[in-house]
Amino acid sequence: MNSNHSKANFIKFNRIVSAGTATISLLFVGIGSPTLPAYAFPGECSTVNPEIARPTNVKTVRSVDLNGRIIQLRTGFLLDVSPTLQYGWARMANNQNGDHIWMDFSQDGGRTWKQCGPWTRQYSEAVTTSRDRNQVFRACGTVSINIFSRSEVKCTTWF
Structure with missing residues (x-):
């Protein structure tokens, strides 16, 4: 050779x-x-669960379909917390075991953001909204398509 x-x-x-x-x-x-979010420190995300804080004047301001689950960004007032402050939170309608929901928030119009969550329940924690146009929110979720494939992730547009 x-x-x-x-x-x-x-x-x-x-x-x-x-x-x-x-x-x-x-x-x-x-x-x-792609750029990944920074996870928020515990004090940056509220500990207010809008599901149990008696929400009122609730509006769905953004939504996106993800394999039959509807990811919603909602706003409203939480009577058990503050009837005068508006809050924003994420919600997943038709959620199933293994699904996750979270909310991203940004102080610079969405160029960078922090992630609050994820949670395995129907709602994320709520965060106060602002009139500042640079403070924006979006709702995100992930669903497991089946045990043999990866999860799929979608987010609403920024609000």
């Missing part, structure tokens, strides 16, 4: 393995991946 031919195949093999390893490494460190 020709030693030059064996050496060339060995070098070619090493280049392929090195390229594959570099590609996998880049994926793990997140180069080329």
Whole structure:
């Protein structure tokens, strides 16, 4: 066997393995991946569950369908917390076991955001709204399509 031919195949093999390893490494460190949200610190998300805080004047301001579940961004007043402050929260109608709901909020019009949640119930925690146009919210959710495939994620548009 020709030693030059064996050496060339060995070098070619090493280049392929090195390229594959570099590609996998880049994926793990997140180069080329979409921007991910920062998770909010506990004090940044309220601990108000709108489901039990007697909501009133509730409006669905954004919604999106996700495999038969309806992800909604809602606003309203929570009588058990403050009847004069408006709150925003996420809701998933037709939710099933394994589904998750959360709310993203941003202080710069949606360029960066923090995630409150996820929760495995129908509602996220509520956060006070603002007249500041830079403070925006959106509702997001994920559903498991089946045990053999990944989950699908959708968010409403910013409000």
